[in-house]
Amino acid sequence: APKSIIAPSILSADFADLGAECSRTMEQGADWLHVDIMDGHFVPNITFGPPVVAKIRKHVERPTESHGRGTFDCHMMIAEPKKWVKEFKSAGCDLYCFHYEAAINSTAAESPEAKSDLKTSPRELIRYIHEQGMLAGIAIKPATKVDVLFDVLDSHDKAERPDMVLVMTVEPGFGGQKFMASELPKVQELRKRYPGLNIEVDGGLGPATIDQAADAGANVIVAGSAVFGAKDPAEVISRLRDAVDK
Ligand code: DX5
Ligand code: ZN
Numbered sequence: 001a002p003k004s005i006i007a008p009s010i011l012s013a014d015f016a017d018l019g020a021e022c023s024r025t026m027e028q029g030a031d032w033l034h035v036d037i038m039d040g041h042f043v044p045n046i047t048f049g050p051p052v053v054a055k056i057r058k059h060v061e062r063p064t065e066s067h068g069r070g071t072f073d074c075h076m077m078i079a080e081p082k083k084w085v086k087e088f089k090s091a092g093c094d095l096y097c098f099h100y101e102a103a104i105n106s107t108a109a110e111s112p113e114a115k116s117d118l119k120t121s122p123r124e125l126i127r128y129i130h131e132q133g134m135l136a137g138i139a140i141k142p143a144t145k146v147d148v149l150f151d152v153l154d155s156h157d158k159a160e161r162p163d164m165v166l167v168m169t170v171e172p173g174f175g176g177q178k179f180m181a182s183e184l185p186k187v188q189e190l191r192k193r194y195p196g197l198n199i200e201v202d203g204g205l206g207p208a209t210i211d212q213a214a215d216a217g218a219n220v221i222v223a224g225s226a227v228f229g230a231k232d233p234a235e236v237i238s239r240l241r242d243a244v245d246k
Pocket of ligand 2: 009034035036075202222
């Protein structure tokens with residue numbers, strides 16, 4: 001499996017002090033920042049949008065060609081993922097991870113013309129994200145079968161293939177929920193089929209659950225409450241890393 005990428009979720013950070021919280025978690029050993037974008041439609045919660053992402057971008061050094069440190073991993077829990085690609089690129093997003101369920105159900109546009117413009121297949125959306133100069137991720141909720149991801153992952157056209165898949169290990173919407181081990185067979189199957197794929201897990205990850213997730217084959221680890229709620233966040237980050245790289 002590819003090497004560990006630890007991505008603390010700033011959903012559990014102090015929103016009133018977000019810049020400092022982000023630079024601190026990078027100093028504590030984080031590779032990426034996991035940025036949870038919620039629109040109150042796709043999930044029953046609202047977080048923040050492009051202006052906030054642009055502000056915190058100034059507090060974290062950008063990734064370069066040679067290393068991915070500082071990647072803004074934007075987890076787009078929004079009903080209209082295509083609509084926001086350019087805005088999040090401008091705000092400083094590096095990896096735009098949309099939900100499969102949102103891409104195939106995109107219906108919220110007012111006019112028929114706008115609607116057809118927003119409706120998009122996962123392949124088209126990945127291509128569009130790449131054209132805008134970002135990495136592309138595709139996420140699935142617990143109720144979604146892993147098989148739906150094979151179409152894009154098996155594409156012969158690199159522009160249509162995701163750079164990462166995200167297997168949710170909680171119902172998206174809130175931090176601090178209980179880890180769902182029931183989702184790990186999805187990770188196992190993906191790892192078996194795609195040995196080099198970046199497989200991210202998100203929800204309920206921490207010292208108590210990391211070993212199961214790492215053994216299943218996950219290498220990109222999101223952790224919100226376990227990192228930001230810890231007495232020693234650096235220790236938790238290295239613990240997560242060691243479990244993946246062992
Ligand atoms: C939940 C978010 C997660 C959340 C994880 O919808 O996608 O990124 O922050 O929080 P923890 O690690 O506390 O479960
Ligand atoms: Zn997330």
